[in-house]
Amino acid sequence: MTTLIQSRDIIFLKEQARKIRIAILKMLTKAGSGHTGGSLSATDIVTALYFYKMRHKPWEPEWPERDRFILSKGHAAPLLYAVLAYSGYFDPSLLNTLRKLNSPLQGHPSSKLLKGVEVSTGSLGQGLSVANGIALGLRLSKINARVYCLLGDGEIQEGQIWEAAMTASHYSLDNVCAIVDLNDLQIDGRCSEVMKIEPVTKKWEAFGWHVLQIDGHNMGEIVEALDESERIKIKPTVIVAKTIKGKGVSIFEDKVEYHGIAPTIEELEAALRELGEDG
Ligand SMILES: Cc1ncc(C[n+]2csc(CCOP(=O)(O)OP(=O)(O)O)c2C)c(N)n1
Ligand SMILES: [Mg+2]
Secondary structure (H helix, E strand, O other), X not given: OHHHHHHHHHHHHHHHHHHHHHHHHHHHHHHOOOOOHHHHHOHHHHHXXXXXXXXXXXXXXXXXXXXXXXXXXXXXXXXXXXXXXXXXXXXXXXXXXXXXXXXXXXXXXXXXXXXXXXXXXXXOOOHHHHHHHXXXXXXXXXXXXXXXXXXXXXXXXXXXXXXXXXXXXXXXXXXXXXXXXXXXXXXXXXXXHHOOOOOHHHHHHHOOOEEEEEEOOOHHHHXXXXXXXXXXXXXXXXXXXXXXXXXXXXXXXXXXXXXXXXXXXXXXXXXXXXXXXXX
16 A cells, blocks of 8 residues: 555656656746756656655745755756745746846846745855754754755865864754755866765765665665665765756756756757657
């Protein structure tokens, strides 16, 4: 029985992720600029957070007991906007205003402009420090909520990440869960060539974290890892998720060129066909 319910959940989440990818591609094409690759690589993870794991109330975005999500790799804003819209924070038609003047959906997320955005991000390296601060505040307020923070693998080359890693473990912040989107690409090449980050899991272990390694496109593994992170006490958890930049659209997959450009109309049409979208 349990297995049946779980497999139904997985089918639902996969379908949500497909819809989110379609929304990302459409809004980027309309905007004519933005970050395609890194939005698609983290789609399955962030879909599982918003539609499975996190306790949140889109109709009450400042509900004190809510779990928090921080998109530390803020350039993946289209992904955050799509999950917020499809969760019910705002009307999905607003996605058409991405990157337009006076739109609340700017190129990087702003908590001042849009309900549901917990923290303004875009300057890489800062999100985990903010996550720690929020987690400590929740502890002081005796609120049993969790803080999830999505990091890019290029982003973890920032020194501040490791100060934050030390802090979370020093304060035993078991309400913090970091997720590393390990797609081995950053803005101008492979992470392994620009600045080697391996051995990633050993680094987090050495900093005192509970470390999980998963396939970041396998919904079953994502869900299990998120559930396990909630069970771990005393230590913060990091989920190191192996992903493919541009996942879901073969012309974008694992291509550094599509880090920061939007699809053309022709590319969008091909992408929608591949994702099984008629219109
Ligand atoms: C502090 C800072 N330096 C540089 C940039 C410019 N920048 C935007 S995205 C990016 C690459 C990030 O790579 P990664 O973290 O691996 O992201 P992903 O592959 O998931 O897109 C860079 C250098 C930035 N946003 N912030
Ligand atoms: Mg990367």
